[in-house]
Amino acid sequence: xxxxxxxxxxxxxxRSAFVFLGLATxxxxxxxxxxxxxxxxxGGGALTWxxxxxxxxLAGKAGGILPAIVGTFYLMLGTLVFALPIGVxxxxxxxxxxxxNWLTKLINLAIINLAGVPSIVFGLFGLSVFVMAFHFGLSLxxxxxxxxxxALAMVITTSREAxxxxxxxxxxxxxAIGVTKWQTVRHIVLPQAMPGIITGAVLAISRAAGETAxxxxxxxxxxxxxxxxxxxxxFMALPYHLYTVAAHVPNMPDGxxxxxxxxxxxxxxxxxxxxxxxxxxxxxxK
Amino acid sequence: xxxxxxxxxxxxxxxDKCVTKLNAEDVNLFxxxxxxxxxxxxxxxxxxxxxxxxxxxxxxxxxxxLFDRMNDLIPGVKVEGNIELDGIPIYAPKIDVVELxxxxxxxxxKPNPFPMSIYENxxxxxxxxxxxxxxxxxxxxxxSLRQAALWDEVKDKLGQSGLALSGGQQQxxxxxxxxxxxxxxILMDEPCSALDxxxxxxxxxxxxxxxxxxxxxxVTHNMQQAARxxxxxxxxxxxxxxxxxxxxxxxxxxxxTNPKDKRTEDYITGRFG
Numbered sequence: 001x002x003x004x005x006x007x008x009x010x011x012x013x014x015r016s017a018f019v020f021l022g023l024a025t026x027x028x029x030x031x032x033x034x035x036x037x038x039x040x041x042x043g044g045g046a047l048t049w050x051x052x053x054x055x056x057x058l059a060g061k062a063g064g065i066l067p068a069i070v071g072t073f074y075l076m077l078g079t080l081v082f083a084l085p086i087g088v089x090x091x092x093x094x095x096x097x098x099x100x101n102w103l104t105k106l107i108n109l110a111i112i113n114l115a116g117v118p119s120i121v122f123g124l125f126g127l128s129v130f131v132m133a134f135h136f137g138l139s140l141x142x143x144x145x146x147x148x149x150x151a152l153a154m155v156i157t158t159s160r161e162a163x164x165x166x167x168x169x170x171x172x173x174x175x176a177i178g179v180t181k182w183q184t185v186r187h188i189v190l191p192q193a194m195p196g197i198i199t200g201a202v203l204a205i206s207r208a209a210g211e212t213a214x215x216x217x218x219x220x221x222x223x224x225x226x227x228x229x230x231x232x233x234x235f236m237a238l239p240y241h242l243y244t245v246a247a248h249v250p251n252m253p254d255g256x257x258x259x260x261x262x263x264x265x266x267x268x269x270x271x272x273x274x275x276x277x278x279x280x281x282x283x284x285x286k
Numbered sequence: 287x288x289x290x291x292x293x294x295x296x297x298x299x300x301x302d303k304c305v306t307k308l309n310a311e312d313v314n315l316f317x318x319x320x321x322x323x324x325x326x327x328x329x330x331x332x333x334x335x336x337x338x339x340x341x342x343x344x345x346x347x348x349x350x351x352l353f354d355r356m357n358d359l360i361p362g363v364k365v366e367g368n369i370e371l372d373g374i375p376i377y378a379p380k381i382d383v384v385e386l387x388x389x390x391x392x393x394x395x396k397p398n399p400f401p402m403s404i405y406e407n408x409x410x411x412x413x414x415x416x417x418x419x420x421x422x423x424x425x426x427x428x429x430s431l432r433q434a435a436l437w438d439e440v441k442d443k444l445g446q447s448g449l450a451l452s453g454g455q456q457q458x459x460x461x462x463x464x465x466x467x468x469x470x471x472i473l474m475d476e477p478c479s480a481l482d483x484x485x486x487x488x489x490x491x492x493x494x495x496x497x498x499x500x501x502x503x504x505v506t507h508n509m510q511q512a513a514r515x516x517x518x519x520x521x522x523x524x525x526x527x528x529x530x531x532x533x534x535x536x537x538x539x540x541x542x543t544n545p546k547d548k549r550t551e552d553y554i555t556g557r558f559g
Contacts, residue, residue, distance in 0.1 A: 169398035177411040177467045178388025
């Protein structure tokens, strides 16, 4: 016989637990939804074709934000070029080759801490190393390298996770027929891990695209008369542009300001969606 | 402990070309401080299927993995003593492990085809070893699949994923993958333990056929299987400190019908294990 009273009270406890957990989940989604909807409502009106294809005028109060969009894409490309190969190679070394010893542990600790370094510190690092010491000046190159340093932690971590997720049985099967370790990594492990690595890299550069602090001091400009033509040119970027028009331009029209935010949001979110799409597509292929 | 190879009762196969293919002498194996194998000495004849039997955890797989140095992959592993392939010590510093594993292939407990097509699975080894010619590769793939008794089942779907095959077919694909690099020895680590009885029987038949051309060593939990397929059998046990030792080694028929050691007899008659 089930004791009906305890049975009922347990059912009520269970039910209320579900309600609270569901509520907590809803509360985490709420701000994201609110930001997206509010940005669309506020900025949607000012987001026209001209806005994304023209140069700004009147200190950003009129005209478009073409150079900021182009600059952001250049930055993402630059970050990817530096962070992806180095991050993946480091990830391969740490997962496949490094021995378990104090040095490896120290390196792992450093990588975890790299992710926790405040972004403005990366900016100052970039300023003193890439801008000054390497004489790259205030430039796309210096900014890309700075953002790449910040993105590295994430690229390495996600690469390692993707590599570790490749079953040991595949590695053994390959080694057991006299295939070298490097051939095994190159032809078995890497192809399997690639979708995970790419997903991580895309997420890392989409995060880099949204960063303001690191590029603040290494080459981002508020207004430039022309698009950058070389990696050593200064550049405009969406997050920095948004920061400046919001904080330093008096009488900035709200709609234009939010339209900048909307474009930035679209750029970042579309890369996140791209990453999700890669993940889903490869999962279906298996 | 070593057996005289040129005895007719070791095998019903012609014994004239029978030689000692592998031999271990006084081998100790350590994983860190833990001793997994103690003083293992045995000769593996080339013309036979050798079964390694014994209770779980007695070091059967560890012993098997000594012969292709797969134990090397485990951090902290240490091997003492001497192991020779065709009289050449395989743990000597100048030995190329990659070359060794080409000669001594391995089939695992859980079928582990690569996540690629059936053709690519078989072609993987030869391709890495430098065979580029498409026609030559086609021949190798067909020959290996035929040898593994899989050709007729897959010849029309070579482009399909190896993972789409049944468990038994996957295991035969893994055998074909090993055959494709033309090894001399095939190590099998409980190759049937994940398979149903029909698939098991197919693998056993296959092993019998392959043993005409290859030296085969099989680790198995299944004593009926050892009795059915093997020509020589090694019985292992754990000592109180959990190190594996070789209790008895000899022709399978003798080991199963007239064991010399009391412990072998107890195990075979099912008194423990």
